Amino acid sequence: SAPPLPTSFLHSSKMSGVENAFRKFAIYGDTSASGNDMTGKNFSKMCKECGVMDGKAVTSTDVDIVFNKVKTKGARTITFAEFQQAMKELCGKRFKGKSPEEALQAVYGLIEGKEPGNVGTTKATKAGGVERLTDTSKYTGSHKERFDESGKGKGLAGRQDLTDNSGYVGAYKGAGTYDQTH
Numbered sequence: 287s288a289p290p291l292p293t294s295f296l297h298s299s300k301m302s303g304v305e306n307a308f309r310k311f312a313i314y315g316d317t318s319a320s321g322n323d324m325t326g327k328n329f330s331k332m333c334k335e336c337g338v339m340d341g342k343a344v345t346s347t348d349v350d351i352v353f354n355k356v357k358t359k360g361a362r363t364i365t366f367a368e369f370q371q372a373m374k375e376l377c378g379k380r381f382k383g384k385s386p387e388e389a390l391q392a393v394y395g396l397i398e399g400k401e402p403g404n405v406g407t408t409k410a411t412k413a414g415g416v417e418r419l420t421d422t423s424k425y426t427g428s429h430k431e432r433f434d435e436s437g438k439g440k441g442l443a444g445r446q447d448l449t450d451n452s453g454y455v456g457a458y459k460g461a462g463t464y465d466q467t468h
Contacts, residue, residue, distance in 0.1 A: 300391075303398035307332070308366050314402040323363035326353045328402075333376070336397045344380045352376055373397075 309321035311332040316325075324332070333339040333349045352375045356368040364372065377389035384392060 300394055300398055304394045305366060307336070307397045307400045308369055310401040312363075323365050324369060325363050326350065326357075329353050329364065329369070329372070331402065332397070332400075335402065336400050338373075338376055338380055338393055338396055340380065343382065344376055348376065348379060 308324065311328050312324040313319040313321045314328050314331065316328075330339070330346060330349050330353070333344070334346070338344060339346060339349050352372045353364060355375065356371045357364045358368070373393050374386070374390060377384075377393040378386060381389035381392045
C-alpha cells in the first residue's frame with residue numbers, strides 16, 4: 287500500500303483548491319457570510335454537488351450526523367478545520383476499502399475546484415433512483431396514460447380529465463346558477 291502522505295500534502299495546492307471550494311459553498315446564498323464557516327444546509331449541498339454524498343454509501347442522514355458531530359456545541363456552522371474533520375469521517379464511508387489517506391485524497395479530489403450550482407462544469411448525471419422514478423414502464427393507473435411507448439410525456443393530452451376552469455368545484459351541480467339566485 288502507499289506510504290502515508292506527508293502532512294505537507296494537506297497544505298499543498300490540492301488543499302487550497304478544497305479550501306476555495308469550501309469558501310464558495312460557505313458563502314452560497316448568504317452574501318454576508320465570511321466564507322470561514324459553513325452552515326449545515328450548505329455543507330449538505332456541497333456534499334451532494336461534489337458527489338461526496340452518493341445516496342448509497344453516504345446519505346444525507348450521514349452528512350447531517352457528521353456535521354453535528356464535528357461542529358462546536360451550540361454552533362450553527364463549522365469551520366474549515368471542522369470541515370476537514372467531517373471529510374475524514376465521511377471519506378471512509380464513501381471510499382470503503384481505501385486507506386484513510388487515500389480515501390481522504392479521493393474525497394478532496396471530488397471537492398477540489400468545485401463551486402455551488404456547478405456552473406456549467408458537470409453534465410446532468412443520472413443519480414441513482416432517478417431512473418426508477420422516470421421508468422414509465424413501471425407506471426400504473428392513470429399515470430401510464432401520460433406517456434407514449436418511448437416514455438415521452440404526452441403533456442396534457444395524456445390526462446383525460448382536463449380541468450373545467452369555470453371556477454366551480456368539480457361535480458358542482460349548480461354551475462352557472464350563482465347569479466340568478468342573488
